[in-house]
Amino acid sequence: MPSTTAPPSARRAIPPVPVLSLAAFMGGRRAALPSLLDGADVRLVTSGRIAIGLALRALGVGAGDVVLVPAYHSPSMVPPAHWCGADVAFYRILPDTAPDLADIQAHLAKGRVKAILATHFFGIPHDLAPLRALCDRHGVGLIEDCAHAFFGARDGAAVGSVGDYAIGSTMKFFPIYEGGCLVSHRHRLDVTLHGAGAGFEMKAALNALEAAFAYGRLPVLRLLLALPLRLKSALWNARKSRAANGTAAASPAPALAPSSSDSSFEFDARWTDKRSSWLSRAVLRCVSPARIVARRRRNYQELQRALDGAPGCRPLIARLPDGACPWMFPLLVDRPQPVFEALQRAGVPMTRFGASLWPGVDASVCANSVDLGRRLIAFPCHQALDDAERAWLHAQVRQALDACAAVPA
Ligand SMILES: *Cc1c(COP(=O)(O)O)cnc(C)c1O
Numbered sequence: 001m002p003s004t005t006a007p008p009s010a011r012r013a014i015p016p017v018p019v020l021s022l023a024a025f026m027g028g029r030r031a032a033l034p035s036l037l038d039g040a041d042v043r044l045v046t047s048g049r050i051a052i053g054l055a056l057r058a059l060g061v062g063a064g065d066v067v068l069v070p071a072y073h074s075p076s077m078v079p080p081a082h083w084c085g086a087d088v089a090f091y092r093i094l095p096d097t098a099p100d101l102a103d104i105q106a107h108l109a110k111g112r113v114k115a116i117l118a119t120h121f122f123g124i125p126h127d128l129a130p131l132r133a134l135c136d137r138h139g140v141g142l143i144e145d146c147a148h149a150f151f152g153a154r155d156g157a158a159v160g161s162v163g164d165y166a167i168g169s170t171m172k173f174f175p176i177y178e179g180g181c182l183v184s185h186r187h188r189l190d191v192t193l194h195g196a197g198a199g200f201e202m203k204a205a206l207n208a209l210e211a212a213f214a215y216g217r218l219p220v221l222r223l224l225l226a227l228p229l230r231l232k233s234a235l236w237n238a239r240k241s242r243a244a245n246g247t248a249a250a251s252p253a254p255a256l257a258p259s260s261s262d263s264s265f266e267f268d269a270r271w272t273d274k275r276s277s278w279l280s281r282a283v284l285r286c287v288s289p290a291r292i293v294a295r296r297r298r299n300y301q302e303l304q305r306a307l308d309g310a311p312g313c314r315p316l317i318a319r320l321p322d323g324a325c326p327w328m329f330p331l332l333v334d335r336p337q338p339v340f341e342a343l344q345r346a347g348v349p350m351t352r353f354g355a356s357l358w359p360g361v362d363a364s365v366c367a368n369s370v371d372l373g374r375r376l377i378a379f380p381c382h383q384a385l386d387d388a389e390r391a392w393l394h395a396q397v398r399q400a401l402d403a404c405a406a407v408p409a
Contacts, residue, residue, distance in 0.1 A: 196275065
């Protein structure tokens with residue numbers, strides 16, 4: 001999953017993303033907040049970026065069109081527009097990540113804009129009513145990027161209900177290896193998906209289980225699966241060494257799973273018609289949404305309290321709104337590099353969202369985006385963190401901030 005900056009091989013003390021556990025299935029079905037899957041036409045695909053591509057296609061985006069993307073973004077948001085043949089232009093955001101409507105208007109005045117992507121960053125829903133009105137006046141499609149906001153509402157509007165289409169990255173919120181969703185409250189989805197094959201199903205299931213085992217979850221299942229998993233590794237190694245010997249070079253084995261699940265920003269069009277795996281869909285159906293919302297909110301607020309008064313930093317958002325289910329906890333740090341390096345050495349999982357922006361997006365395009373990309377460090381607040389893991393995380397972050405503040409710049 002592309003949500004941490006540490007190399008995937010680095011051993012981390014706590015799970016950077018949700019992992020499966022028995023507790024995930026307890027806690028009830030009724031979440032305090034609406035979700036992307038409520039009362040809408042939904043397609044479960046293998047990543048959020050594939051859903052963006054499908055949403056753009058559904059809006060009729062093609063060659064000669066322009067898609068507006070926030071200057072503060074994940075690089076995975078751009079290639080889906082290129083897949084449709086469109087050009088991308090970047091619009092400014094305000095210091096709190098809200099879309100800069102005046103700048104969007106300036107882009108609209110140039111013509112050619114066919115669709116706008118608007119992102120609820122870190123899970124804090126924006127009021128998109130003004131942008132919706134602007135899109136309606138100009139006949140432009142609105143895609144709500146809910147990759148960080150699977151759950152939530154703002155002023156009575158559920159996340160995903162304002163855009164013509166909405167996309168989600170289910171793998172950012174659920175303990176699954178791959179998954180995204182395309183949703184619409186306003187249009188029927190004319191999208192047919194197919195299974196991606198037994199190899200993919202197997203890989204998606206094993207990777208989700210192995211992620212859980214790596215952090216001490218599901219110990220009984222781990223014992224039961226020890227022998228089959230060892231066999232699987234042997235088979236993988238055999239396959240890899242065959243490929244290395246060149247015997248498979250003439251017909252390279254097709255990728256069993258999309259690169260979107262492996263810290264990559266690529267868009268692989270071979271996955272545009274593939275359904276999310278059986279295990280991912282089962283987990284989405286069976287885990288408790290109430291628990292996800294309640295624990296993410298609690299973990300976020302707990303971390304905010306733990307960092308209260310810490311030197312050289314402030315939370316991006318002063319107070320978690322009632323309608324938000326956070327993706328991560330975004331902290332603005334005055335001197336981010338030493339703090340980041342200290343925490344990296346300690347094995348703390350972090351994301352520096354926006355640290356690498358699309359080539360050409362610099363301070364002349366949007367100074368706020370560049371500043372956020374430079375100063376923001378986001379910490380996990382996902383539902384799978386247990387008491388000891390959260391206590392460890394709080395202590396590490398607090399300690400790094402205190403230590404770095406004690407060293408003169
Ligand atoms: C992660 C992300 C996406 C893409 O989601 P994937 O599931 O990784 O393809 C889109 N938009 C934003 C804001 C993201 O952070």
